[in-house]
Amino acid sequence: MNSNHHQSVMLDESIDGLNLINNGIYIDATFGRGGHAQGILDRLGGQAQLIAFDQDLSAIEYAKKTFNDPRLNLIHSPFSHMHSIINTLDLSGKINGILMDLGVSSPQLDNANRGFSFNHEGPLDMRMNQTSGLSAAQWLAVADEAEIAQVIYEFGDERKSRHIAYRIKQFQLEQPLTTTLQLANIVSEVVRGQKKKHPATRTFQAIRIFINQELSQLSAALEHSAPLLAVDGRLSIISFHSIEDRIVKRFIQTNSRQKRLPKGLPIANQAIEKMPFTDLGKQFASKNEIALNKRSRSAILRVASKN
Numbered sequence: 001m002n003s004n005h006h007q008s009v010m011l012d013e014s015i016d017g018l019n020l021i022n023n024g025i026y027i028d029a030t031f032g033r034g035g036h037a038q039g040i041l042d043r044l045g046g047q048a049q050l051i052a053f054d055q056d057l058s059a060i061e062y063a064k065k066t067f068n069d070p071r072l073n074l075i076h077s078p079f080s081h082m083h084s085i086i087n088t089l090d091l092s093g094k095i096n097g098i099l100m101d102l103g104v105s106s107p108q109l110d111n112a113n114r115g116f117s118f119n120h121e122g123p124l125d126m127r128m129n130q131t132s133g134l135s136a137a138q139w140l141a142v143a144d145e146a147e148i149a150q151v152i153y154e155f156g157d158e159r160k161s162r163h164i165a166y167r168i169k170q171f172q173l174e175q176p177l178t179t180t181l182q183l184a185n186i187v188s189e190v191v192r193g194q195k196k197k198h199p200a201t202r203t204f205q206a207i208r209i210f211i212n213q214e215l216s217q218l219s220a221a222l223e224h225s226a227p228l229l230a231v232d233g234r235l236s237i238i239s240f241h242s243i244e245d246r247i248v249k250r251f252i253q254t255n256s257r258q259k260r261l262p263k264g265l266p267i268a269n270q271a272i273e274k275m276p277f278t279d280l281g282k283q284f285a286s287k288n289e290i291a292l293n294k295r296s297r298s299a300i301l302r303v304a305s306k307n
C-alpha cells in the first residue's frame, strides 16, 4: 500500500455531522492525508472555504503537492491555536463546522523514522510536530521513574506501569534508550500480550499522548470552539480511545442544553438556556467499515450544534 495512504474513518458519518451548507466555511482541524478534507470539498460549492490544520509538517507538505483547490487554506499549526488563527483571518463566529479526526495517521505510524510504532525499528521520536518539543527518547532520558510510571498509568491504563518505568531506568544505566524496539522489548519483558494486542500497545499510546500533549490540545480546542462557530455550526469529532472520548463527551454534555430540563428550577433553566451547544449524540463505525478497516473499531463520533 502507498506509504501516504490513510484510510479515513467514519467519512460519511462525520461529514454528515457537519450538516454542510453549500458555500459555508469549515475547519478540518486534523488534515492528515486529506481524506475528510477531500470529502468535504467534494460536497461544497465554489464559494466555500475549508481551513485545514495539521501540526505535522509532512501532512502540510503532502497537501501542498497533491491538493490544488483554491477553496483550501492549509495551516501548519497545532489545533489548540485554531481560535487565534481564525481570529486573525477575521472568521470568528462565521465557521459553519469543525471536524476533528483525532490521533495519528497511518503514514505517521507506518514510517519507522517517526518512532510511533512498536513493530518497526526507528528512532524513539513520537512527535507529530517534529519542529518543537522533546522526542520520547529525550523525555525518557530526563524524566524520573515516578513521572514515567505516572504517564504510562494515566494515559495508557497500564497496570504494570511502575515495573515498566523501573526497567526503563535500569536499561538506561547500561545504555541510552533511543529506539522503538528497545522500548518495545523492555515492555514485552514485563507485560504479557493479550490475543492480538502487542504488550507495548498501552505504553506506546501513553507516551505518545504525553509527548504530544494530546489531551490538553483537545481540551483547549474544545474550550475555544463556541465563539468560532456561527449559529447552527457543528462540531463533529472522532476519537479513538476512552480517555479522549471522555473529554469530548464531558465537554459536550456540560455545555449543552439537556433534552429533559430539571423541573421547578428557574435559575437552572436560565443557565441551561445560555448553554452554547446542543448535544446531537454519538455514533460508531458500521460493521461493514469495521470489517474493512480495523482501526475504525474503536472510533466514536460525537456531534454537537451551536445554539
Ligand SMILES: C[S@@+](CC[C@H](N)C(=O)[O-])C[C@H]1O[C@@H](n2cnc3c(N)ncnc32)[C@H](O)[C@@H]1O
Pocket (backbone or CB within 6 Å): 006, 007, 008, 009, 029, 030, 031, 032, 033, 034, 035, 036, 037, 053, 054, 055, 056, 059, 077, 078, 079, 080, 101, 102, 103, 104, 105, 106, 128, 217, 218
Ligand atoms: C487520524 S489523522 C487524520 C486523518 C484525516 N482525517 C484523513 O482523512 O486523512 C490525524 C492527523 O491530525 C494531526 N493532529 C493530531 N493532533 C493534532 C493537533 N493537536 N493539532 C494539529 N494536528 C493534529 C496528526 O498530525 C494527523 O496528521
